Amino acid sequence: MTRPSVPAFSTAPVAAIACGVAAVLTALSGRYGYHRDELYFRVAGEHLAWGYVDQPPLTPLLARISITVFGDTPMGLRVVSSVSAAITVVVVALIAREFGSERRAQILAATCTALAGFVLGTGHMVSTATYDLLAWMVIGLFAVRLLRTGDGRWWIALGLTAGVALENKYLVVLPLAALLIAVLAIGPREILKTWWLPAGIALAAVIAAPNLVWQATHDWPQLTVAGGISEDDGTENRIMFVPLQLAQLSPFLVPVWVAGFLRLWRTPALRWARPVALAYPVLCVIVFAAGGKSYYALPLLLVLVAAGCQPTVDWLHRGRPAVRRAVLAVGAVLTAITSAAFTLPVLPASAVNLVLPVNQEQGEQIGWPELTESVAKVWQQIPAAERERAVLFAGNYGQAGALAKYGPEHGLPQVYSGHMSFADWSVPSDDHTGPVVLVLQNRSPQYEAHFGTCTEAATVDNRQGVDNEEQGAHILVCTATTRPWSSLWPDLRRYY
Known part of the structure; x- marks a missing residue:
């Protein structure tokens, strides 16, 4: 043919x-x-x-x-x-x-x-x-x-x-x-x-x-x-x-x-x-x-x-x-x-809510520096003597990625997370027996139970009124983990 x-x-x-x-x-x-x-x-x-x-x-x-x-x-x-x-x-x-x-x-x-x-x-x-x-x-x-x-x-x-x-x-x-x-x-x-x-x-x-x-x-x-x-x-x-x-x-x-x-x-x-x-x-x-x-x-x-x-x-x-x-x-x-x-x-960023019902990805580009600033203010509330043993832990890879990018300029330490491949890249040492600053989209008593007594210290505000996934996220200060990090880590891993 x-x-x-x-x-x-x-x-x-x-x-x-x-x-x-x-x-x-x-x-x-x-x-x-x-x-x-x-x-x-x-x-x-x-x-x-x-x-x-x-x-x-x-x-x-x-x-x-x-x-x-x-x-x-x-x-x-x-x-x-x-x-x-x-x-x-x-x-x-x-x-x-x-x-x-x-x-x-x-x-x-x-x-x-x-x-x-x-x-x-x-x-x-x-x-x-x-x-x-x-x-x-x-x-x-x-x-x-x-x-x-x-x-x-x-x-x-x-x-x-x-x-x-x-x-x-x-x-x-x-x-x-x-x-x-x-x-x-x-x-x-x-x-x-x-x-x-x-x-x-x-x-x-x-x-x-x-x-x-x-x-x-x-x-x-x-x-x-x-x-x-x-x-x-x-x-x-x-x-x-x-x-x-x-x-x-x-x-x-x-x-x-x-x-x-x-x-x-x-x-x-x-x-x-x-x-x-x-x-x-x-x-x-x-x-x-x-x-x-x-x-x-x-x-x-x-x-x-x-x-x-x-x-x-x-x-x-x-x-x-x-x-x-x-x-x-x-x-x-x-x-x-x-x-x-x-x-x-x-x-304008303040008008993004108009398009979120069709494209939520627009909102996910707003508010990460503000989240980091809020976390930094909570971290500074931890007594200086305890910070060496304290851990910064993010509930999802977006939060962890933002804290990894913007955290150093605010004096934040390395961030850890159990979400996706973050769980494979680094695990806190068992010597980190101090407080845990925990960032979560939604509070979960079952999840927080891994960290002892947790008190809400702040919530995230992107200052634009954008109703994205991190708006209103919770920043908690927990007394410590209930088990050594090496033992607890498999329970903190999340695949989705």
């Missing part, structure tokens, strides 16, 4: 749009402050390893590189994320080209990606989802090229990308599984009948092996973390799955990706691409059944957006072109406004 060729790529306009995204993200990257996950990645980058209890090593490694090169600030930390988002814009335009989209449609695909809320939100800060999105897009590009050309050598590129992606997040197996199911169901099955496929699988396995070995030798803690998250959030994730599929890219992009699905499914010339269309609903079923987060399926929507830009451009030239162009322009403006408001730090 003769496979279709592709149009020329609109290099300069697409590159300009990508550079614009990078510039906007960089300009806004210093507002608000670190996200709780970024504070965790920052410390994880100081303890480089082949794995952590809740993730593979790539994101902490990239955080370490970005800080080393660009500085230990929110802006410095986020440079690599901004670049990743810009590359994602280019890759989606390349996917549009693979579907036979001409230059204007490629530019529209880049523009839609640049305005998509999920792309801007993950590009603004460091998260595993940031690099996962780029990996999914590259995998999508190589998979589409494999389907279009029938050249089995693209399995090597897929294996290489999948292996690197597995060193960041295991979710990459989901789109690959969905695409495989779609190919088995409707073809073209001949792309599976090649030795390049097992070669690609072997390459992915070799690249992913160091982290998989780490997980195996540590009793697969990431499965424990994933199980706890699913148990806690699974019902809510299922309830919100469909609404968030419509909202998280942008409601204004829904007609574009619907057009993309219909184009891939109905167009005879794109019959080879039908598995790409089917992969999205298959992936949705998998994620919904597992109780996964809605954003797990969003990257494949960007592939459908890429497919839908050519019919959107064609639509502009039918009927009343001027009216249709005005409608598209209004949609683009509304997409830009809503995406920026809900995913980027453009509002």
Whole structure:
């Protein structure tokens, strides 16, 4: 079978749009402050390893590189994320080209990606989802090229990308599984009948092996973390799955990706691409059944957006072109406004509560220096003679990360925590028999029982009225631990 060729790529306009995204993200990257996950990645980058209890090593490694090169600030930390988002814009335009989209449609695909809320939100800060999105897009590009050309050598590129992606997040197996199911169901099955496929699988396995070995030798803690998250959030994730599929890219992009699905499914010339269309609903079923987060399926929507830009451009030239162009322009403006408001730090910090029902991550970037100041005031209340034996203990990795970052300038000692990989990085000596300054989101008599008599000394106030997870957190002073730290530590470890 003769496979279709592709149009020329609109290099300069697409590159300009990508550079614009990078510039906007960089300009806004210093507002608000670190996200709780970024504070965790920052410390994880100081303890480089082949794995952590809740993730593979790539994101902490990239955080370490970005800080080393660009500085230990929110802006410095986020440079690599901004670049990743810009590359994602280019890759989606390349996917549009693979579907036979001409230059204007490629530019529209880049523009839609640049305005998509999920792309801007993950590009603004460091998260595993940031690099996962780029990996999914590259995998999508190589998979589409494999389907279009029938050249089995693209399995090597897929294996290489999948292996690197597995060193960041295991979710990459989901789109690959969905695409495989779609190919088995409707073809073209001949792309599976090649030795390049097992070669690609072997390459992915070799690249992913160091982290998989780490997980195996540590009793697969990431499965424990994933199980706890699913148990806690699974019902809510299922309830919100469909609404968030419509909202998280942008409601204004829904007609574009619907057009993309219909184009891939109905167009005879794109019959080879039908598995790409089917992969999205298959992936949705998998994620919904597992109780996964809605954003797990969003990257494949960007592939459908890429497919839908050519019919959107064609639509502009039918009927009343001027009216249709005005409608598209209004949609683009509304997409830009809503995406920026809900995913980027453009509002005053005091107004962030307005967007928290849709994007809680905005609030998690506010209040960490204030939390540290409050803890420092309580620490100073401990008699100087007792501080050498006292311990500063944080209930979660966000608190611990903030105290690790801002604590030294307030005279705070090393912070300890039993949450996630903080539990592996350091344990208080049994010689620390003095008071414990304990920071908790919510008071728990069962948890506090490990620390003897606890008295509340202060509560956290971010001074902006932002209703985030740490607002109103409790700072306690406890007399001591009920057992030596070495004996107590397994009971203090938390995986979620």
